[in-house]
Amino acid sequence: MGQAVLERSAPARPAPIDLPYGRDTLPKLLRHNAGTHGDRTAFREKDLGIWQRITWRDYYEHAREFGLGLRELGFHREDVLAVIGDNRPELFYAAMGAQAVGGRSYGLYQDSLTDQLVQLLNFAEARFVFCEDQEQADKILDALPLLPRVERIIVEDWRGMWRYRHPKLISFAEVQRLGRERHGADGTLFDTMLDAGRPGDVAIFCQTSGTTALPKLAMLTHRNLIAQGLSFHVGEPHIGAGDEFVSYLPFAWIGEQMIATSLHQLVGFTVNFPEEPDTAQRDFREIAPHFTFAPARIYEGLHTAVTVRILDAGWLRRRVYDWALGVGGRTVERRADGKAVPWWWRVQRWIAHWLVFRPLLDKIGFTEMRVAWNGGSPLGPDYFKFFHSLGVNLKQIYGQTEMAGISCVHRDGAVHFWTMGYPIANTELRVTDDGEIISRSPALFQGYFKNPEATGKTLRDGWLYSGDYGTLDPTGDVIMFDRMSDVITLAGGARMSPWVVEAMLKFTPYVQEAMVVCAPDGASLAAILNIEMRSVGKWAEDRRIAYTSYADLSQKSQVLDLLEGVVRDVNVRVRPEWRLRRFLSLYKEFHPDDDELTRTRKLRRGFINERYRDLIAALTSGAGAYGAVFTVRYEDGRTAQVRTTMQIRDI
């Protein structure tokens, strides 16, 4: 690696972390936890409207029963248990149970469409599928002829399943019963199986947002996950056993695996599960967690929700809110400059806190929040300033699924809004001559399952090639501009990072999603915008503009005027060569079901470029409008042809 020009981090080569025997796999850690503090609360789940606690001993016993039950059904070492469903303790029992008997758990996004599930399950060669409820079971049962390998479908919530008679179906309770019987007959079997587990065994498959034909399932071992948790905890030592965490993001996401499995097993806080997805927000507020880890979309959504509510409020409240946010913003900037905050500013900040910020944070469940991490994709500096103005310690996490999720995080007191944070313990990070960020640590994955080509591209000489274009900041933090493949080279040869401008566009309450595209000759930039239905809908209602649907509203001339204003405002704030010359408002939202976004709501530019090739060509040429017929896929899988004309605005 002689070509690496910039380097940052303590050890020359990450030392392998020694894991104590008896705690070197996640299920062994669970046994350890159940043994040393079995009566403490591991999980809390809202059931029938009341929070019910589940101890570490319960957790362990459930996992044991399920694991042994799986084994009775013919689940062997290195078998894959696919796990699909909304977050519940049972998903964790199932994953731990499968890992305890030597298997691998593989979380799939619960909103995946049937054909996506079929492809992924076949690719992963999953013989056992855990479905949380009837909805997921229906998807699998419908596609069963296409899933020849699947032998058992385990359904946790049996409600609505009474009329199903399928030999492959079995209830979660029944699997546990089998395991209980087995344990009764042979009380040492489970311990023997657990002890047979090695830290180098693959614990989970984790799906990454691949745009290629072959899925990319990162294989992460117990050692990877535990090392990651330990290294991360070095930088965030305040996370302790008394803390509360709410688990509501997809089980399949590495971020959720990291916190709710690895860090949970290592530190032992309480993981709370909402009753249903539509009560998650309310339950989050009831718990008021001490920390949270969410993708950018969640923070963007919170910002929009707050802004829309304020737009809806009366004149006085709006004035007070604007004043408070101004005070907060000034204080944050002052601190960022390293200057002392004058006492009269602090008095104002104090008043703003009790008058505005605290009630506002209470509404979103952030009153007890010590730290909120953003991960998955970067969040624009405007959002950082907003949350810090409110007094939320929002920090960026940077990392790849292939690195078990985290390689950098902002240090307390040094949250630079433009960076991705500082490498965590045992993590080495460099930038190549081409500007690509590469890293290595004990958490580095074992490769992609059945995809040597992609593995070879990503994993070279023990380094993870992230595909991210970045540099190192003088402060020691890492700066990421964009994906290598997404960086736009302008006519003058300068490089431009589209997400910077996109983040600024999205910060206004009226833009939900934005994608910046460039003319083939690099001469001018244009943007495809998605309006935010809630706020623009409200805006239109206030002005008595009648509309029927998203497609209709998005093309109203008044709405285009509004968006033009947004784009002009952004143009004033960016460098001249980064200014947008044209934009259009897309008739539909980008959506993961249409493969335009990943399940964590990141733009899939390659796919969008392909799909909207003609539209983008019209946008970057001189056309004044674009008429198109698009195929839309509805939630139930049906498709329809949509004919529409979109006006292209020049700025």
Next chain:
Amino acid sequence: MDPILRVENLHLSFHGIQAIAGVGFDLSLHEIFGIIGPNGAGKTSVLNCINGFYRPQRGRIVFDGTEISHAPPHVRAQRGIARTFQNIALYPGMTVRDNIMTGRVIRMRSGVLACGIYAGPAEREHVHNRRLVEEIIDFLEIEGVRDHRVADLAYGIQKKVELGRALAMDPRLLVLDEPMAGMSMDEKADMARYVLELKEVRHLPMILIEHDMGVVMDLCDRIMVMDYGRKIAEGLPAEIQRNPDVIKAYIGAAVVA
């Protein structure tokens, strides 16, 4: 097997207008019985006779072996006849949970004094009732609106709450008056799921008035057709669909000829 409900020769008139003229039917356990017919055929009047809102001039109603023709509505409710209404009849200012809890009132034994002190048996009873209510909320998948005022909710959800209140009465017979009117496709599918599950898992017999023919034909085990206060047909859904009198009542004579 004896029918759970027997209606014999019902006659009901209001000042000379004959609303029901000699209607009778049997409902056996584990059966969904549909009543269909054009507007003004007297369907809702039959339901009102069953649960005691109307007093028919002639005829007998026997529920579970006991004649209830002269029993007042609350006695019939205590015996286990619960119903929902064509026009939602909830308490709009109360929460969803409290609305469903009102269904428990007829099953409560503690008096005003004991409930006021809230100790011992009264507390245990309340906890028991609250649990039942929460199970119903879980069954109907309305956890997200548990603490919302009914007045603030969409129509389809209010319909669910009304079903919830009827279920809270521990019914042995459920009478549903147009449970799916004004609902979206999704909500109808949900409601159909609940009705089927109540029948299959809880073995609850039901009488159902509904205008959505697809729903009626799919859900009901037997159907009675009414027109101008008379029963013009009764039978299995397939038989009803072929019955010329039914077609005539619905679409008129010209099409049949």
